[in-house]
Amino acid sequence: MIKIVKGTYGLRVNGLVVPKNKNSEPFEIDPKREKELIDAGIAVAVEAPKKEEPVEEKVTEVAAPEEEPVQVTAKRSGGKKKKK
Secondary structure, three states: OEEEOOOOEEEEEOOEEEEEOOOOOOEOOOHHHHHHHHHOOOEEEOOOOOOOOOOOOOOOOOOOOOOOOOOOOOOOOOOOOOOO
16 A cells, blocks of 8 residues: 655546545555555555454443333424415
């Protein structure tokens, strides 16, 4: 994985050329091409970001107190009344 530090590199993505420069995120290309860009001083090698491992959360079930069902009625509000 490399990061461009000098100039602009044209990365082909789905048939399009996407410009990569010092403000772009690191990316991977053919290792041979990466080495050429690093040797030319255009890019530096960077470590691939570590993938976050899923964190298991402890969930404690709590019994809810019994409640009577509540009936909810939607009312229309805020509208203008039509003139007859």
